[in-house]
Amino acid sequence: MSSPKFREGAVAQLEKIARWPAPARASVSEGPGNFFQRLLPGIVTGASDVDPALVLTATVAGATYHYSLLWSVLISVPFLLAVFSVSARIGMESRQGLVDLLRNHYGRAIAFACAGVIVAINMAMIVADLMAVTDAFSIIMVMPRMYFIAAVAFSVWYILIFRDYRRITQTLVLLSLPLFIYVAAALLAHPDWKQVIGHSIFPRIPHDSGYPIAVIGIFGSLLTPYVLVWQTSSRREAALAGGRGGRFEHHAGAVVTTVLCYSIMVAAGTVLHISPAGDLTTRMAAEALTPAVGQLGTALFALGIIGAGMVALPVLVASMCYSVAEAWGWRSGLNEHPWEAVRFYVLISAAMFLAAAFNFIKINPVIALYWSQILAGALTVPILVFILLISNNRQVMRTTNTWWQNFWIGAAGGAVVASGLMALWWQITS
Numbered sequence: 001m002s003s004p005k006f007r008e009g010a011v012a013q014l015e016k017i018a019r020w021p022a023p024a025r026a027s028v029s030e031g032p033g034n035f036f037q038r039l040l041p042g043i044v045t046g047a048s049d050v051d052p053a054l055v056l057t058a059t060v061a062g063a064t065y066h067y068s069l070l071w072s073v074l075i076s077v078p079f080l081l082a083v084f085s086v087s088a089r090i091g092m093e094s095r096q097g098l099v100d101l102l103r104n105h106y107g108r109a110i111a112f113a114c115a116g117v118i119v120a121i122n123m124a125m126i127v128a129d130l131m132a133v134t135d136a137f138s139i140i141m142v143m144p145r146m147y148f149i150a151a152v153a154f155s156v157w158y159i160l161i162f163r164d165y166r167r168i169t170q171t172l173v174l175l176s177l178p179l180f181i182y183v184a185a186a187l188l189a190h191p192d193w194k195q196v197i198g199h200s201i202f203p204r205i206p207h208d209s210g211y212p213i214a215v216i217g218i219f220g221s222l223l224t225p226y227v228l229v230w231q232t233s234s235r236r237e238a239a240l241a242g243g244r245g246g247r248f249e250h251h252a253g254a255v256v257t258t259v260l261c262y263s264i265m266v267a268a269g270t271v272l273h274i275s276p277a278g279d280l281t282t283r284m285a286a287e288a289l290t291p292a293v294g295q296l297g298t299a300l301f302a303l304g305i306i307g308a309g310m311v312a313l314p315v316l317v318a319s320m321c322y323s324v325a326e327a328w329g330w331r332s333g334l335n336e337h338p339w340e341a342v343r344f345y346v347l348i349s350a351a352m353f354l355a356a357a358f359n360f361i362k363i364n365p366v367i368a369l370y371w372s373q374i375l376a377g378a379l380t381v382p383i384l385v386f387i388l389l390i391s392n393n394r395q396v397m398r399t400t401n402t403w404w405q406n407f408w409i410g411a412a413g414g415a416v417v418a419s420g421l422m423a424l425w426w427q428i429t430s
Contacts, residue, residue, distance in 0.1 A: 050308055055304075055305065057369060067191070067195055076223070076412075079409070086391045086409065114323070126316050127368065129312055130153060160318060181300060212420070216419045219415065223376075268285070330343050378420060
């Protein structure tokens with residue numbers, strides 16, 4: 001019996017999740033209309049990169065530290081542009097995934113180390129994003145979150161195993177677009193723009209050990225290590241299929257993601273004033289949309305979280321399983337039938353079962369998401385090191401990094417390390 005699942009170029013299809021379908025062989029003319037045509041996929045790509053973890057991490061940062069973390073969002077823009085550009089080029093030129101390249105050129109130990117980091121990051125984010133999606137369903141349906149865990153976990157598993165996840169997630173990504181109301185909410189909340197601009201340009205760092213940890217969380221939510229690894233694999237598949245890089249779309253997506261994160265932080269910093277962060281709930285986070293849409297804010301927030309989470313979860317699960325399979329040299333691919341890549345599909349099933357099981361632990365979803373991003377930020381450093389190793393290796397790459405790419409990628413890792421050391425020092429001295 002053949003599976004009804006769509007079986008063409010798995011990773012390449014994930015790359016297309018956040019793209020509007022283009023007419024076949026249509027001639028594209030230059031001009032404002034063409035520019036908008038190219039910009040629109042970037043906006044949707046940005047929406048697909050905005051998972052529940054980013055939304056709630058930015059909300060916690062704004063509610064707890066007001067505007068004092070805005071500078072960390074702006075400084076992430078060159079980090080994102082450099083890292084996305086390099087990771088895309090690795091996939092296009094080498095036509096291999098990051099873990100594959102590490103195994104072939106640096107040995108299995110390094111490949112297993114990279115896969116282990118990805119598993120730690122992705123599993124924490126899968127559990128946390130599943131919490132956020134089920135909590136959003138509980139807001140809309142006015143029922144306990146626990147009632148939705150099995151249904152949501154099964155839906156993600158079913159999409160990955162049996163269905164054309166690409167077409168489904170193309171629709172789901174549109175559900176995340178209500179989150180862009182945060183841009184209007186930031187303007188309509190009437191923040192003190194003098195303070196907003198001042199904190200954005202001139203960092204004012206309070207002597208609080210939680211502050212540098214929040215910086216790590218912001219970097220983790222924006223750099224999103226699983227996206228870096230996934231982008232390498234997806235570009236590889238695009239290159240094998242004779243596709244183009246789509247660099248413009250990803251640069252636009254990086255800028256859109258940053259604008260949204262900045263807007264969330266401004267809106268939350270103006271409307272919400274909560275300390276400690278552990279007191280913040282998902283319903284309270286939704287109140288940051290009140291200046292823009294009033295009482296509809298809670299429902300639109302929940303809808304956006306469901307859409308963003310259901311787009312992010314399949315990518316998180318699949319990218320983690322791809323990394324493990326590449327490290328072991330197993331046959332893998334969502335284009336393979338389940339009986340042709342048994343171990344790969346068992347990994348997917350096990351990941352969803354574990355994530356669902358951990359979701360029955362009673363914990364505030366906002367805190368779970370926040371700390372998952374802190375973990376992601378801390379573990380971004382080894383991923384950046386692996387990317388630098390590969391992208392500067394002339395045996396792998398036709399074109400190695402420019403000096404500014406090495407500088408900004410190194411600076412991104414250095415910023416995370418410096419924040420961690422500062423948090424440790426302040427914890428000791430206090």
